[in-house]
Amino acid sequence: MITLPHFTSLETAIHTLFGEEIKIEKTAPISGGDINEAYGMILSDGKSIFMKSNTKENLSFFTAEAAGLAAIARTEAIGTPRVLGVGTDEGRGGFSFLLLEFISAQNRNGHYWEEFAGQLSEMHRASTAGLVPGGKYGFAGDNYIGRRRQINRAHDSWISFFRDCRLEPQFRDADRYFDREDRKRIGSFLDHLDEILVEPDSPSLLHGDLWSGNVIAGNDGSAWLIDPAAYVGHAEADIAMTELFGGFPPAFYDAYKKAAPLQPGYERRRDVYNLYHLLNHLNMFGRMYLSEVKRIVGRM
Ligand code: ADP
Numbered sequence: 001m002i003t004l005p006h007f008t009s010l011e012t013a014i015h016t017l018f019g020e021e022i023k024i025e026k027t028a029p030i031s032g033g034d035i036n037e038a039y040g041m042i043l044s045d046g047k048s049i050f051m052k053s054n055t056k057e058n059l060s061f062f063t064a065e066a067a068g069l070a071a072i073a074r075t076e077a078i079g080t081p082r083v084l085g086v087g088t089d090e091g092r093g094g095f096s097f098l099l100l101e102f103i104s105a106q107n108r109n110g111h112y113w114e115e116f117a118g119q120l121s122e123m124h125r126a127s128t129a130g131l132v133p134g135g136k137y138g139f140a141g142d143n144y145i146g147r148r149r150q151i152n153r154a155h156d157s158w159i160s161f162f163r164d165c166r167l168e169p170q171f172r173d174a175d176r177y178f179d180r181e182d183r184k185r186i187g188s189f190l191d192h193l194d195e196i197l198v199e200p201d202s203p204s205l206l207h208g209d210l211w212s213g214n215v216i217a218g219n220d221g222s223a224w225l226i227d228p229a230a231y232v233g234h235a236e237a238d239i240a241m242t243e244l245f246g247g248f249p250p251a252f253y254d255a256y257k258k259a260a261p262l263q264p265g266y267e268r269r270r271d272v273y274n275l276y277h278l279l280n281h282l283n284m285f286g287r288m289y290l291s292e293v294k295r296i297v298g299r300m
Pocket of ligand 1: 030031032033034035036037038050052081100101102103104213216226227
């Protein structure tokens, strides 16, 4: 388990982390996030830090994100912002916050995609010891995918984990979109999931929400991972997600496959992994995702 500092006000956090004499000099909103408010803050000693905030009730968004970032950082495979702390503050009607190292985005270096693929495969190969108490797949606590809860209960089988903790809860919440025929098809699809998915050779730490908006070029021009929905699973679920909304350039996939060949039959499994994210979008944003969900289930 990863323990992290929890502060009872933003001011206390700044004083504890940087010194009693340090103040926030300037706060500037950063756009681009879906869920939270994001800010760059300049401190009186010239340092920059990054802050996300939400309502006080949503503090668990940040403790969960911090646990994911810390797990990624622990692999030492790839850049990810250092977690400074989380907390709540009674000011401005009350808010929760997550403080991170500031990434001053740069242009991508010349080998960005190949290097990113190598770093991601190294993260996927890193030891997952201690990340899933009581099992091989899952995570120490639940977290969030978008604004919805993602269940990470420990399982010893990847296929059972993906059925119980990923697909089933999403199908259950989307039940109103389906008729009797659909439900029968979905039931049979879930019952036969072990004929489609495969167990990995070894478990991997996954970013969990690996679309292009969550990979940014960091201070050194190489790829940094932000905003994870981390858990331990099959590495190919991360690769599948990269292909869902547009995909990365071929150089990324070529280099990843060279570093860590995908097991045969990946293309079919990719759609099943992405079904989870499509269902999540269906549950968050509505029926424009329904036809794609039905198409995938109908084809399996
Ligand atoms: P949300 O949780 O709302 O989706 P994101 O994690 O995507 O928010 O962050 C919002 C924006 O802030 C991103 O588009 C990204 O460019 C920027 N960002 C995220 N983390 C950092 C960081 N540590 N330093 C600087 N900018 C960041």
